[in-house]
Amino acid sequence: MRGFWATYLRELLLLKERFFRVLLSFSINPLLFILAFGLGLGKDITISGRSYLEFLVPGLVAGSSMLQAFAINVEINVARFYLKVFEEFQSSPISPAGYVLGEVFSGITRAFISTLLILTIAHIVGDIDLKIDPLFFLITFLNAFIFASLGVASAMTIKTHADQTLITNFIITPMMFLGGTFFPIENLPEFLQPLIKFLPLTIVAQSLRELSWGYTINYEPIFILLILSVIAYMIAIYTVKRAKD
């Protein structure tokens, strides 16, 4: 795992450098969603006997932690194409596994910052308190692990920054909107449901919702997320090894 600390510490130092900007930019989207959909649009809506806000917030945690974890690809692109610091890493005696793990943990860190911000905003603005237990954080952790790994993999595979925007627009954004974040997936057309049901984000959103409403979940979703984490991590390592000219 040589290279983990160098990679993770570098990202933490960069994060520290822009900490307040990061807090602001991480807060604005959830705040808007909570105000516009949770309070504005969803004021009189209840789903499964809960207020829409209580439905929305766990979904937002799932969606935002996915987005923020995946967004490490932006930092990696800057390091690779603009600063070329990535070459300093490539020519050093580190292992790809250690490098990927360092980047993934920086993604997880960002995801947790985002999660805590959402829960705080929901508490202050929406006046709701969800039940948060260790399993809630474990699932958020795995969610971030998967998408940070995919963030690394996409950053290693693309050739230009424009490709990156394409991937985000065609994969991440649709998932954000359709993956059980904003509405129950049962409302979608029948033929889409099998596909949507097995998206990692759907699994995460539903599990977080059940946990935060005080229900227990079985171990199946955790098991699936674990397997997806391992697969995503392996893919990321493979793409790092291949990123040579």
Place this chain on the structure above:
Amino acid sequence: MSEIALEVRNLTKIYSNTPALKGISFTVKKGELFSLLGPNGAGKTTTLRIITSLTKASGGTVLVFGKSLNEDEKIVKRRIGFVPQHINLDMELTVRENLLIHGLLYGMPLREIKKRTEELLEIAELKERGNSKVKELSGGLKRRLLIIRALMHSPALLLLDEPTVGLDPHIRRKIWGLIKQIQNSGTTILLTTHYMDEAELLSDRVAFIISGEIIAQDSPLNFIKKLGEYALDIFTDTGISTHYFKNKEDAEKALQTHTTYSNHVTLRKVTLEDIFVKLTERHL
């Protein structure tokens, strides 16, 4: 065998059908400063990028202190320090943070990183700027930081890719001093440059590289001795014709003869540039 730091044999590199290296060979002895001297596009950076595992060779072998690049990649990487042509520092981080990350990449213990950082900041006269962000440094200071970053893990072989390109004369001199100091502390150096004066001033041996081929290699002094140490430039209507002389008396005699016919004659010492011009007119 143990006297050789770097051995490059028949190295080739083909970038999508265009050959960048056409089978170059050279060896760098321990403690030596060896230069690859050649114009832009000659293949200098490609050679260094292969040695640092940033680029895959198409053919040939590279041995670093007897270890093969492919078989002992991590061991080889640990013994090499690489200073790239383009400054690739973390601009948003401080000078010390840049050095810290490098130390961690090479598995150095924290205590050692601290000690080495202060040592190197001292050498590069960067101590007062240790906590400045890199983006606030001048070009010359960034270049010096780039060099000492590569020295953090005390590599036995330092690769310098055009270390003074684009710097003003005073700063170039400072960098030259630093490079010589590094060599004197026992580090073997492979340097690339397209500046003839730089290669002549710094190198123990020089290889001329053009279009992916090494056309000659020797010490600057031997090159110059072979051609003759004195050059007489005679300016004519069609250009300059230069004559070379092994001893000063002959050169001065010729100078007198030519001065009677023409006013535009100068006598000077031969430089590597003369060697380059001679070699390439034969090769073109």
